[in-house]
Amino acid sequence: MKNRIKEMLAAGKPVMGTFITLNSPDLVEIAGIAGFDFVIIDAEHGPMDPESLQNLLRGAELRGATPVVRIPETSDTWILKTLDVGAQGIQLPQVNSAEQAARIVRGAKYFPLGNRGVALPRSSSYGLIPLDRAFEEANRETLIVTHCENVLGLKALPEIAAVEGVDVLFVGPYDLSQSLGIPGQIDHPDMKSAIAQVLSVARNAGKPTGIFVTSPEEALRRLDEGFLYIAWSVDGLIFGDACRTALRIMRGNRA
Template sequence: MLSENRLRQALKAGRSVFGVLASLPTAASIELIGDAGFDFVVIDTEHVLINPETIEHMIRTAERYRMTPLVRVPDADPKRMLRLLDGGAQGIVIPQVESPETVRQAVQACRYAPEGNRSLNAGRPGAFGRDALSTYVAHANRHIMVVAMIETVAGVAAARDIAETPGLDLVLEGAADLSQSLGISWDTGHPRVLAALEHTARTCLDSGVPYAAFLRHEDAGAYWRARGVTTFMLGDERGIAFRALRRALEQAHTDTGARS
């Protein structure tokens, strides 16, 4: 049966949670993230080519660590979302959301009737039909998450309507694409970018929807916590691994005197 969604439970309780993007197409990446102690993972299929079987293995690995597996899709294609959910994903992350209609369509695709119109299949999330379908459907509707990324000027302008869409569980920021949309590409610390992020966070929280912020600099945690945010992303595991490897190499050069 589909696991209890510990992330959704933590959000409802207002507890702090930490997640990371998984961009390496291997279950070993999820093992590293799980052993490190993260609460949730976002498997990225927007920017990364991962075959369906590997995604399912990554989801299984997250389940083993009792870590909530979300999957970021490249678009709001209902059939794509259906297959990921049937593979065990506990939530779908939709990028570039600019209207409540996109969220409504995702909710319909991710939830069973009467909350949506997801096609029924008693696969691995439904324990292959072990339990009554009515039991599984009710359980799935309680635990599947719909997450919207607001990362454009149009999305920021529609933030209140997006946040107030029934069935939305979480909003995730996307400062890099937002900076591009604002015409100040890749300057994620620019005052206009921060103002747009703060507006979106405040709007979401005022509407009762949790907001997830990326921790991009040393004091980012305190910055966002002071604004009521308790859901945090630490980037993607490739970048984290790269920076750790580079620091280790630089330290090795220093320790061995190989670099002046």
């Protein structure tokens, strides 16, 4: 299966997505119908396991959104299970060294690029396509997004960016601000400097950058700065804000 957002990023085109933290295939479908290029199914902060991920992935595929999964940690087991059930991309938290990034790539790719375990899972159409084709497609189409959200990862970013197979360098601004000792202060000068550093490193490495944003206005600003992989908000927050806004209007208009 072609990974549409990987192709768009390679062509220098921006892509828009959102985080799904609630275990609801319906929300994934709605995001796809609305027109998001991708969804990030969040198994780090959400309750999902590999079995429940399958239905969320199906919802994304059904509605034309590329399914990416943020896994809770960078073990080979989580990488393998997430890709085997059909994720077209993985996002890895707290990637803080080139050695860690290289191990992630090896776990996500088949020979000759890596050592991913071989079976006949959903990702290879349950063995109903030739294995050599399944391996080649997986190596070509799987998107690997590494998070820069720690001062250790920021210091090692040039080496991480140089790892072949890492496709996107993603800024987790809230975790990074915490690591910098300024939790939640996204517009602090130290954060602005760190974000500029990520953009510079990625540009030198020829890699696209991603970032989490909380508003469409912030998304536009990040696009102007050079980010291409934009993850806007979180499902629960989007729904909650819509409810509050509607209630504020309705209650304000009461006689």
